[in-house]
Amino acid sequence: MNSFEKVCNDKGLRITHQRSEIFRILASNLTHPTVENIFNKVREDLKTISIDTVYRTIATFEEYGLVKRVQLDNITRYDINLSLHHHLICSNCKKIEDFYWPDFDKMQLPNTIPGWGKVDMKQVIINGLCHQCKKLKK
């Protein structure tokens, strides 16, 4: 039994072809795909799947902590890299890359945070140009 099936069993989530296939695509694709991207990939194997199922399934996965939403610039993408990491976003081609920054992760938050209740996650987003787009713009 793989990790996906284990999570489903643990949480009482039914294992369907559609869910397995969508999870497989997500796990083999670290490029922060959109729902559209996932739908097209999954459709190669499950010809009759509807886009609504992809939306529903990903919402379920998100709820169960299997994927994370990455929302930038009007485009909703999903990320299966659940380890602590941060994002670089190219303002030209909209590509998103992951990066790691342990020194930041260790930092204490400023105590000026105005009466905030509870912190679940802190994350860095870097906007700029990727290598290729910088070259092109020269």
Added chain:
Amino acid sequence: MNSFEKVCNDKGLRITHQRSEIFRILASNLTHPTVENIFNKVREDLKTISIDTVYRTIATFEEYGLVKRVQLDNITRYDINLSLHHHLICSNCKKIEDFYWPDFDKMQLPNTIPGWGKVDMKQVIINGLCHQCKKLKK
């Protein structure tokens, strides 16, 4: 002449009632309003304005660096606080608050950033619960 009119003159942007009014609303509202919020406010004074004009004007302002988009959880908001700051987001009520973190701003980025081209901005996003929502959830 106010700062808005100065920017318009500098950049060759026409000053219209609609633009002045939308800027005025943004400048007097630091709560990260949505297009809908802005539209409703502006409509109090300019009865016939269309929502398309609000979209267009804000897109223009964004292009000219007068506002910044803050996109989270499917909701697009705009921020006129152009000083270097970061965001706290309440996962329950979706409220967004600004905070400042000079120690972070001074930090050097990790040199592991994989062949990235150019960095324009680095920003921290903190997800969690605001004071009120934490109380309610207890």
Added chain:
DNA sequence: TTCCTATTTAAGAATTATTCTTATTATAAC
């Protein structure tokens, strides 16, 4: 001031992303 032209606007249609409705199908427990 008045006129002219390019730009901007309003209105509503069009598009796109996402969600809902309903009848059907598949899963997991028995």
Added chain:
DNA sequence: GTTATAATAAGAATAATTCTTAAATAGGAA
């Protein structure tokens, strides 16, 4: 295998955003 329940497909519905077109307006020129 049977059955109750949950999940799915299909297409309709909704919501956010953008486009089209004709009319209005700003700002410069006469």
